[in-house]
Amino acid sequence: MAGITGIGSGMDIDGMVGALVAAERAPKEVQLNRLEKATTSEISALGQLNSALSTFKTALKSLNDASLFEKxxxxxxxxxxxxxxxxxxxxxxxxxxxxxxxxTGSKSASQSLASDFTAPASGSLTVKLGADDPGIKVNIATGASLTEVRDALNAQLKDSGISANLVTNPSDGQTRLVMTSTTTGAGKDVQIAASAGLEQLAISGAVLDSADPTYATSSGVLEASGNxxxxxxxxxxxxxxxxxxxxxxxxxxxxxxxxxxxxxxxxxxxDRSGVTSSVNKFVSAYNALISTTNSLTSIVSIGEGNAPVTGGLVGDSSVRGLLSNIHRELVAPSGGSAVRVLGDLGITTQKDGTLSVDSDKLATALADNFDEVGSLFAGDSGLMNRLDGKISGYVESDGILNQRITGLQKTISSVDEQRDDLNLRIEKLQTRLFSQFNAMDSLVAQLSTTSSWLSSTFDSLPGFVNKQK
Known part of the structure; x- marks a missing residue:
């Protein structure tokens, strides 16, 4: 708007320009909005179809795995x-x-030791699983306490399945080094061979008898490993x-x-349960595809006088061709004498186009003709591979659906460009109309001023008679 308008003429210039501009904008804007809505709806519909086909393709791949029928x-x-x-x-x-x-694994113990025991000399302890095991050598420093001996053993044996602990008798304070192994099997008892000076920490391979009077003080096997x-x-x-x-x-x-x-x-x-699960996933994915295509190609009436609700792909030839190819493969017989079509497995087509599974009949077919079921589904000539060939051209990255979506996205970009061009043209039109109307308004104002001056001049002339007085 160019400032305050219509003062000279008294006309509603803003309203007149607005009406003219709106009349110029409306047809093109309606056209662009309609095109954008239809294109966006089609892109959304193609995306839904692409998603349903991708899920279906995944189910086909699972059932086309020959190893599934070898498990x-x-x-x-x-x-x-x-x-x-x-x-x-x-x-x-x-x-x-x-x-x-x-x-079972074994558990062994050293002889009883004073709780304040310290290693009298540096040396090593070799931990073995059985007498013939070369063992793992653990170095012990002079003056090491029982706690330090335990920690040194655990640090060195952490990856061997052998652990060390200390058990103290509360009645006399005597402590024993207890070794536990998770390695099972007869003859795998934990033993410790000690170098000179550390003999008190040695553990023999003798099995201790709890009835023996020396049980509490002797070293040996508390619980023998076994097969x-x-x-x-x-x-x-x-x-x-x-x-x-x-x-x-x-x-x-x-x-x-x-x-x-x-x-x-x-x-x-x-593995009948694995095959059954894959068959049910295939049927579910197929039914989801049929449900999606039905929704995308349907026309639903919503009452007299109201426009029907239509799917985004109503009348789309690609959808018709796709479903026709899939259905043709579903009913085509393949090799085998007892299992040639899906119906032989209890898989049948319903009135709405979806599939249903008779679980009892499927179980019987798998029990009696497992290999033939595998031949029907898997392999180069199997149903799953044939169906995959019919839909791959649609769902691949450069397939039919993605090519169409790319083209429609270009249309959306074109709509945006046309809308920008329309806005620029309308802006120029509005500027020109305001210029023209304001020029007219100025001229009317000038003419009005001149008329008033002439009337005043005539009124002031001698002998001039104003008939309106």
Whole structure:
């Protein structure tokens, strides 16, 4: 606005210019707003479709993994006693196991020592697991206290599974160095060989008997290490570890607790639960895709006199083509005699286009024809690979959807540029109109002033008669 306008003529110049400017702006602005809204809606719709297709593609990849159909599982009827796992090469079978005892580590103690004991000379302690173990040498300084001896042992043995502690008898203040090992298996008892001067800290491999009168003062093994004892199908077996790798080829057992009165059944077979989970994920991803496309291509009436609500991709040929290609592959039969189509697995199409799974029929197919199920889904000619080929062209970084989104983003940029151009043109129009109207207003003011002067002059002339008086 160019200052106060319309004083000379009395006209509402601001209102007239505003109306003219609005009339000039409105058609183009409505056009740009409509284009921006439609383009933004389409970008959003394509993004939703791209997301649903990406999720579907991930589900296809999971079910197209050949190793999924090679996996074997080992299930235990009592995981509180025993757990089991199996590698892909394991043979299917059922086994009965009993756990009589677990493999254990050892605990040993030195002879009783005065609580104020100090090492009489520098030397070393060699900590061994069994008599034949070369051991780990730990240097002890002259005058080292029992606490310092303990700390030196723990520092040197921290990665060996052996730890040192001190236990003091409250009745007489006598202290014993106690060594504990987590290494299991018979003959793995903790022993300490001492150099000259440190003999009091040595621990022998003799097992101490609590009934022996010298038990409280002698060095030796408090708790001997031992093998796990168990049976498989009645065969008595032993293991130095509670994790058993080689009793049955490609099957690993972990002994958790001992109870020789309870038999544990271990079943080794195909990983049907893993396949079932992947099949359900595939169906869920497909149904989410169908739900998304239905929403994006639907027209919903909201009552008489109101415009219907339309999806962002109504009438889109790309969506129709995509769904047609996917459906064609879903119903196409593939190799196998007992399992040729999804229907043979209990997977059927509903009225709304989604899939449903008959879990019982799927379980039966996996139990009776596991390998054929794998052939249907996985491999170069499998259903998952064929479906992936139909959607990859849409979801790849340079695929159809991303190319369209890129083009639409350019349209949005063009709308912004056109809006800037419109604002500049309107600003120039407004300036020109104000200039023209103000010039007219000034002219009217001048004419009014001249008219008033003439009237005054005529009124002052001698003999002039004003008829209005």
């Amino acid at each position: 074997r599982t080992a299930s235990s009827s009592n995981s509180s006693l025993l757990k089991a796992t199996a590698s892909p090469a394991a043979q299917s079978g059922t086994y009965s196991l009993k756990v009589e005892s677990l493999a 796990a004892k168990f049976s498989i199908d009645g065969l008595a077996l032993e293991s130095a570890s509670n994790t058993i790798e080689d009793a049955i080829a490609q099957v690993s057992f972990t002994l958790v607790a001992a109870d020789s009165t309870k038999a544990v059944t271990v079943t080794v077979g195909q």
